[in-house]
Amino acid sequence: MLGLPLLSYVSLMSITPGPNNLMLAASGVNFGFRRSVPHLLGISIGHGVQVLLVSLLLGWVMAWLDDWRLLLTLAGCSYLLWLSWQVWLAGEPQAKQLVRPMGFVAAAAFQWVNPKAWVMVINTALLFLPLQAQLSHALLLALACALINFPCICVWAGLGEALRRHLSQAAARRWFNGIMALLMALTALYLLYDELQLAGVL
Secondary structure (H helix, E strand, O other): OOOHHHHHHHHHHHHOOOHHHHHHHHHHHHHHHHHHHHHHHHHHHHHHHHHHHHHHOHHHHHHHHHHHHHHHHHHHHHHHHHHHHHHHHHOOHHHHHHOOOOOHHHHHHHHHHOHHHHHHHHHHHHHHOOOOOOHHHHHHHHHHHHHHHHHHHHHHHHHHHHHHHHHOOHHHHHHHHHHHHHHHHHHHHHHHHHHHHHOOOO
């Protein structure tokens, strides 16, 4: 169950661009690495809890997703669009007081409406759990996933921190936030479009 294949899969899925990592890069630039730590911990621990629960309830989750997948995607993409707007606002001087880094609870909760997180977690359970999986297997898999995920996503917050000193001027910061907000919005719209196609709506 544990080994190089799991390490490779979770690392690849964790470090590649997606909603979490785009938000972390923006958080690193706007608030620095230290203030982004609750966001980082929320993602990794939330991911571990999601892996644990999905592993224990895999059959039920698969059946539930058949009925609720489109609604879940709509909720996740709507929230991601709202977050992209918050990132956009972070570049506006008059809105600085209104914007703050995402906290632990919000970051953990976001995993439940993050389409990429669902794909990652379900594939992890299907690929790496033994056929007769027990609670101990699910706990071990969840812990491994959280521990692998954390350093991977730290790269993105660290990248944002590294860019922070180069984006000290307000105009440069606004450009960066605008680009990140646009990428997040496009990600949300792409995920929504893809899901609507799968559902036969488009």
